[in-house]
Amino acid sequence: MSDHPGRPLHVEARIQHHPSRANLIPALVKSLGDLPVAVVKNDTDPPSPWAGYQECMADLPDCSHMLIVQDDTIVARNFAPAVRQIAAAKPDEPVCLYLSYLPRDVSVQATKAMHQNRRFVRVNLRSFLPIVAVLWPREKLEAFRAWAQANPGLPGVGRHAPVRSDDAMGGRWKMIERQTVWACVPSIVEHPDTEPSTIGRKQMWGRDRGRSAHLFTEDALAYDWAAGT
Secondary structure, three states: OOOOOOOOOOEEEEEEEOHHHHHHHHHHHHHOOOOOEEEEEOOOOOOOHHHHHHHHHOOOOOOOEEEEEEOOOEEOEOHHHHHHHHHHHOOOOOEEOOOEOOOHHHHHHHHHHHHOOOOEEEOOOOOOOOOOEEEEEHHHHHHHHHHHHHOOOOOOOOOOOOOOOHHHHHHHHHHHOOOOOEEEOOEOEEOOOOOOOOOOOOOOOOOOOOOOEOOEOOEHHHOOHHHOO
């Protein structure tokens, strides 16, 4: 049950944007359909996905859910109505709209779910958070932001070295706070891996399976998102 049953479902979107990818923005904004969209630019040097994500979490509008999506993604047809269906199906917990081959344990469960016609799998507590495109209930996003402000570092990162990984910070919040996070099956967002990684990750061979969708549908309304887990 929602913590705010009187709040109507209203989804807005923010694009986590680095200015080196300005050419990608018009097509992505158009593909998000009638969702209200803000482009949140971060030009930290060196580029920091985590710094950009923190800006996307700040000063939230009056909405029930906020979609934060990376600027180098593409989305399925009929994206906006499918997102609203997913928000209605999982109103109180974050949902990853993109899942890659990694975390491997989650992608294995997603494959099983696909065969069983189940639409959601839980992202394990100890897995990193696939943060390429996450649909956040507003209250959960506010809780993540407050936690991050109180816990700015990561184990193994030098005391004065800034954290750059948004996946890692999201995963640590999920684990420490024991948060339930879902991934939709199939993914309705693809990360085509045609743009250089802003965090400096290098591909070891051809297409990086860790940076592209394990399962992706071309039509987001080809599936019944009310079917549950």
